[in-house]
Amino acid sequence: MHEWDVKLEKMELxxxxxxxxxxxxxxxIMSREFNLDPMLQMFGDYGISGWYGHRNAYIFFDPGNNLPLERTLLGxxxxxxMREFFPTIISYGQEGLKPHLADFIKDRNPKKIAINRSRTVSMADGITVEMLAFLEDAIGPVYSSRLISSQDLIFDYISHRTVAELEIETEASHRTWYILRRAFSNEVVTPGKTRLMDIYGFILQEWQNQDLEFNFAPGITIYRKGVKGGIDDTKNPLVEAGDILHVDFGVRLMGLVTxxxxxxxxxxxxxxxxxxxxxTLFKKSVIVGDIYAEELKAGKIGVKVKATIEKRSAKQGIKASIYGHTQGNWVHGAGARTVFDWPDRYGDFxxxxxxxxxxxxxxxSVQGKVPEWDNQxxxxxxxxxxxxxxxxxxARFLIGPQ
Structure with missing residues (x-):
């Protein structure tokens, strides 16, 4: 099964x-060469989407009743x-996209037209200023007044996972887990000899060896007795006995990320x-992880879940900070986030x-004083x-937890 087969099945289901x-x-979905709408990756993308054209319109229309979804590409x-995703492909010549787009909309008379425009949700904000102006000019003021954000549609669509997507995400999660387990083992780390960037290099080489796609580079930190905060890779420090090693890393497999x-x-x-x-501190982190998984219930609002987990943790004497998020097609996904209600940063998430x-x-994360580290x-x-x-x-952990 190829990545586009998985995405085609999701679309059809x-x-x-x-x-x-x-x-x-x-x-x-309005898009063009060199400035692609992020949602196009859900409908073809790698390997089959061509050059995307000068101006293209990717259109889904629901005629209602028991009729199937119309999937049309003007471009x-x-x-x-791409005919697997869009059975009807209508190209254009010197007349341009505009008349085809105008006729298509007029013939179907849609009541609500979703476009990828959103103040705070990036994957629902792919239309550019000029492409929006082009669209409004092509369809006229009556239909332009029916334009709405696709944000809610995207949230709903992305969340409906298929069996194939779950299998891929689980496989990617297992691979990530074992790459990091090896990275933090005697195979790679020798105190007094191994430098932080040696661990970094091992992780990068491993995801390349496994033909995984790039998601984001590993961020590795050392926490050390007597040192406030973490030690990053700026000076490429040696790993020493007594250090706590920390890594943040994820991979991409067939369009899904960890x-x-x-x-x-x-x-x-x-x-x-x-x-x-x-x-003791690590055991407390395990307790918080279990509470977190228990509280991630469908229908609960992200910001409220954060508050609930932190309160439950505090009752057990644990100082916890919660800041999780959906993931999948993007590392910070299209869905809820258990974060502060901070409109400028997190918006509707x-x-x-x-x-x-x-x-x-x-x-x-959890925090606490460690007696053996002079109550640091x-x-x-x-x-x-x-x-x-x-x-x-x-929630159910895909692997682990650690």
């Missing part, structure tokens, strides 16, 4: 139903394989396990409800891949 749930009868420079954070303690020669204070079957990044305040960052159960009752 869920797109028309998503349009009906969000009361949209037409969705137009140029398209691979014939996002994990792992931690490890570097033993002193006379140690067989970490100091009790660090073990913080106020979105959690949905069944969403892929999630359970991301958080130590932070343990955690992040695990998860999915909301199909009944919406809670």
């Amino acid at each position: 869920h797109l028309q139903a998503s349009m009906r749930r969000t009361d949209i009868d037409m969705w137009i 140029t420079h398209q691979s014939g394989r 996002d994990q954070q792992h931690v490890a303690y570097v033993l002193h020669p006379n140690e067989t396990e970490p100091p009790d204070g660090l073990k 913080a106020r979105e409800p959690i949905r069944a079957n969403e892929f999630w990044s359970i991301e958080y 305040m130590v932070r343990i960052p955690r992040e695990e891949d998860a999915v909301i159960k199909s009944d919406g009752s809670r």
Whole structure:
């Protein structure tokens, strides 16, 4: 199965139903060469979408009743394989896209036309100023008055995962897990000899060896007794016995991504396990992760879930900070986030409800004083891949947790 087969199945199973749930009868994705709309990756993308053309309109129209979804591409420079996604492809010559677009809309008389325009949701904001002006000029003032944001449609559509998507996300999660497990092992790390960027290089080489696609580069940090905060890669420090190693990394497999954070303690020669204070703090992080998974219930609002988890943790004497998010097609996905209600940064994500079957990044940290480190305040960052159960009752870890 290829990536586009997975996306085609998703479209055929869920797109028309998503349009009906969000009361949209037409969705137009306007795009052009070198400035692609991010949602096009869901409808072809790698390998079959051609050059995207000078100006193209990718249109979904629901005629209602029991009729199937119309999928039409008005544009140029398209691979014939795109007919799997858009059975009707209408090209144009010197007359341009405008008359074809105008006639198509007039013939169908849609009541609500979704376009990818959103103040705070980037994957729902692919239309440019000039492409919007072009569209409005082509369809005229009556139909322009029916334009609405595709944001709710995109949230709904992305959340409806297929069996194939779950299998791919699970495989990607397992691969990420074992790359990081090896990176933080004696195979790679020798105290006093290994530098931070040696670990970085091992992780990059591993995802290349496994033919995984790039998601984001590993961020590696050292937490050390007597040092406030973390030590990053600026000076490429040596790993020393007694260090806590932390990494944030994810891969991309067949269009789906992971996002994990792992931690490890570097033993002193006379140690067989970490100091009790660090073990206690790590156990607290495990407790918070379990609470987090329990509270990710379909219908709950992201910002409220954050508050609930932090309150439940505090009752157990744990200082936790919660900042997770949906993931899947993007590392910060199209859906709820358990974050502050900070409009300028998180916009509508913080106020979105959690949905069944969403892929999630359970991301958080705990803090506490460690007696063996002279009561130094130590932070343990955690992040695990998860999915909301199909009944919406809670989240399930795809692997682990650590």
